Structures are given as structure tokens and as C-alpha cells.
Amino acid sequence: MKLTGSFLVALASGDICGDCNENIAEFNSWHAQSNIVCSRYTHPRDYAEFADPRGAACKDCKVQCVPNNDTCPGSDELVAGFWNKTALKLKEQYVNRSESWKAAKAAEQALRNIEKEKAKYEKLVNKVAEKKAKSENKEWKKTDFPSWRENRRQENEAKRALKKQQKKEAKAAAKAAKELRKQQRLEKRALAENNKVLFAFYAELEDHYEILCPNMFLIQDNENLARKFNIWKQLQ
Known part of the structure; x- marks a missing residue:
């Protein structure tokens, strides 16, 4: 009102x-x-x-x-x-x-809109950087293949190790996350601001x-x- x-x-x-x-x-x-x-x-x-x-x-x-x-x-x-x-x-x-409270919610919505625009800009910057990195990687492969291959092997090993660690952490946190989501749903229903x-x-x-x-x-x-x-x- x-x-x-x-x-x-x-x-x-x-x-x-x-x-x-x-x-x-x-x-x-x-x-x-x-x-x-x-x-x-x-x-x-x-x-x-x-x-x-x-x-x-x-x-x-x-x-x-x-x-x-x-x-x-x-x-x-x-x-x-x-x-x-x-x-x-x-x-x-x-x-x-x-x-x-209504004014604060309106301000939060405005901030979310700014964050969305910022995310779009960062996505564009990352796309340009990715394109540049691909071009440089292709040139490296041509000029020094042994060094490029060893670097690729090390990168793949690091990715596999990171993926294994992430899977372990996600499994350990799954139960706690489930309980947290349940509590958040109850609070959202009961304590609508x-x-x-x-x-x-x-x-x-x-x-x-x-x-x-x-x-x-x-x-x-x-x-x-x-x-x-x-x-x-x-x-x-």
C-alpha cells in the first residue's frame, strides 16, 4: 500500500x-x-x-x-x-x-540487474581471451611440438586430479546441502519478509x-x- x-x-x-x-x-x-x-x-x-x-x-x-x-x-x-x-x-x-522493506527490495532488484549486465560483459571479455589463447596455443604447437605435448600432459593430469578432488568434496557436502535447502524452504514459507x-x-x-x-x-x-x-x- x-x-x-x-x-x-x-x-x-x-x-x-x-x-x-x-x-x-x-x-x-x-x-x-x-x-x-x-x-x-x-x-x-x-x-x-x-x-x-x-x-x-x-x-x-x-x-x-x-x-x-x-x-x-x-x-x-x-x-x-x-x-x-x-x-x-x-x-x-x-x-x-x-x-x-519494499524500498530495500527494489534496491536489491536494481543491484541484481547491474550484476546481470556485468556478467554479460565478463562473458564477452572471456570469449575474446579464449579465442586469443586458442590462436597462441596453435602457434606453439607448430613451433615447439615436444614442449607443447609435455605441457598438455601436465595440464590433463592436473585436470584429472582437480576433478577427483571436486567429486570427493561434493559427495561429502551433499548431505549438509540437502538439510540446508530443506531449512531454507521452511524459512522461506514461514518468514516471507x-x-x-x-x-x-x-x-x-x-x-x-x-x-x-x-x-x-x-x-x-x-x-x-x-x-x-x-x-x-x-x-x-
Whole structure:
């Protein structure tokens, strides 16, 4: 999700906190679970005492996230103890971290493209060098055949020895490589980077309401995401 609107406009106008309702709407769009209701948190403290009105507004715009009553029976009757943070912190800790991850992945893709172009260039250089080496080898064979033949014999022996060593090392490493690939597949399924921040939010919410709903599992709208979240929790 591309972040737009409230924070940029607010920053330009000198209000670093942004519009509270827009911030809440953006956060609800980010976590994308219909059974998690994030709304404005009302605190009894009077923020008029703050000298800086911008600081007061930031603290006044706290967001509470609560699982609905179907997911967590009894949540409708809660009057205190809600999971809550200021909208500014929600942006920094969750939504903006996801955006940073996307930017980092874009940078990685650009680097991979550069590496591909570099590989093409190196391939061309190697091809030219190989052609030159063949020409020089042919000339050497004509002018000094005994020396050329002895050099060829030594090269072939070295190749056979290297091939034997490589085969030995590959056989010894095969079992370890197989286990590593298996572990990498599990981690790739469970720890998809674009879900880590989202999973951390779900897990924090489940921990907060554990006393009320000890067996609560928040992801209900996406079966594939729920499976990944479950694997992620088991590995924590």
C-alpha cells in the first residue's frame, strides 16, 4: 500500500501528527483483517496542559486495536486495558517499516540487474581471451611440438586430479546441502519478509488479549496468510 495524503500534507502545514481519522483509516487498511477493529482511543487525561499543541495532538490521537466479539468473546464489554499506541508510533513501527522493506527490495532488484549486465560483459571479455589463447596455443604447437605435448600432459593430469578432488568434496557436502535447502524452504514459507512486520503486530495483539482470549487466532480473512502466520509463531 502506498502511503499518501495525511502525513505529507500535515508535515507541509507544520502539523507532524497528521489527521487522526486518516491515520486510523490507513492503519486499518494496512493490517487488513476485518476482525481487528482499530479506532480512536479516548484517554481521560486533559491534554490542554501541554505547552506544545502539536505534542498534545500526537498524544491525543491514540489508536486502540481490539479483536471483535466473534473472535474474542467479551471484547465488547472491555472498558479499559486496550492495546493502544499513538498514530505516529503505529506509522513508524509498522506501516513505514513495511514501506522501508519494499524500498530495500527494489534496491536489491536494481543491484541484481547491474550484476546481470556485468556478467554479460565478463562473458564477452572471456570469449575474446579464449579465442586469443586458442590462436597462441596453435602457434606453439607448430613451433615447439615436444614442449607443447609435455605441457598438455601436465595440464590433463592436473585436470584429472582437480576433478577427483571436486567429486570427493561434493559427495561429502551433499548431505549438509540437502538439510540446508530443506531449512531454507521452511524459512522461506514461514518468514516471507513482507509479512514479518504484519505478523509481529498480530502476535503482539494476541499476547495483549491472552488473558481474555487465550486461544485466539486473529487471521481469518486469508487462509494462506494464516498458515504462514502459524508457522512463523512456531519458529519464534
